[in-house]
Amino acid sequence: MKIGEFAKKSGVTVKTLLHYDKIGLLKPSxxxxxxxxxYCEEDLLKLQQITTLKFIGLSLNEISHILHESGENLENMISIQKKALEEKKKHIEAVIDVFNKAQNTAKKNGFLDASNLIDIIKVTNMESRVREQYKTDKNLNIRSNLHSYNVNKIDFDKWCFNQMNFSLNANVLELGCGTGKLWFKNKDYIENTLNITISDFSRSMIRIARNRLKDVYHDFHYEEINAEEIPYNDETFDIIIAQHMIYFVPDIEKALAExxxxxxxxxVxxxxxxxxxxxxxxxxxxENFAPNSGLDNNGYSERFDLEHGRGMLEKYFHKVDVEILDGKIIxxxxxxxxxYKASTIQGSSILIGEKKKEFTKYLEEYIKKNGDISITTKxxxxxxMK
Known part of the structure; x- marks a missing residue:
């Protein structure tokens, strides 16, 4: 097929096909x-993959990586597209549910209050922003670097591990494994009898964790899991772990119920x-540097924190205890x-270009005047317990 016929058959404009050819995304046979x-039938298959991946929100650069660098076979490619579309469907359903609740509230009260509007904004925006944050471990590593200046030298992951009581032959599930650092840092203390499933909603994070733990002497099971729909039967696990991730879940209540x-x-x-x-x-x-910009908060972590988490958990669990770790970054x-700030969800869209340079200068002047920056960590x- 010549380009005009190919464009007509596929429903894509000639201009788009020329652009795909120019950037090397889809070259004619x-x-x-x-x-x-x-163009041939094989090009039509590639175009189908491109349009599907573009529909679910991936950039052309990301699509190019998947098609040309990831080494996925056809069966896996179809599976990836199918799962991504299912995720998009669930997200759309969640958005519709929030709008329905808002509509009912408006009918009942005659108006929408701020909390309704905030819910709509959060659920429609947060999933894509979170996925963007955790495509790689770059942002996690940047934030870990600032915490290396903490005067409290207790390692957070080792502290967490020591708080956990692992019974013999326990079935363990970690949600939001990130880079797998919990298990890597405590690799010498993992009992062989534990059946451990390591999961994340990000395929990239699972890949990073698997690679990091490949030399750890334990038979981990890896799974891509959305905390709102955990694909296991009732009463499967003895222990479930979630480090700093629950506040990223669009529907926290649904995740806790799951x-x-x-x-x-x-x-536990x-x-x-x-x-x-x-x-x-x-x-x-x-806030002093950029008033009312949204840079002056801890992002989504405010949705589930020390001050409010207990009340949320007590709806689903009969006993809730808490341990606290204090520190100070200097x-x-x-x-x-x-x-650190530029790597966060709220900072990534603000601290760019000249604004980032201005913030650097602002902090340098503060340090020159005060000697250092002291930051509370808690x-x-x-x-x-169920």
């Missing part, structure tokens, strides 16, 4: 001596969160602080 582009469902009787849910007072000095500096240079682990 051949070109004639006179310069005509010739976690309670798949826990065995007397099973170990979940970590920040205090609303964590990073308060940095947030104050950010840093005498601006770069780690700027990088985190916790809830132990919720």
């Amino acid at each position: 051949e070109k004639t001596d006179s310069g005509y582009r010739i 976690i309670q469902r798949v826990l065995k009787p007397n099973g 849910f170990y979940v970590t969160a920040n205090s609303c007072n964590s990073m308060k000095e940095l947030n104050r500096l950010s 840093v005498d240079k601006a770069e780690p602080v700027v990088s 985190t916790c682990m809830f132990k919720a």
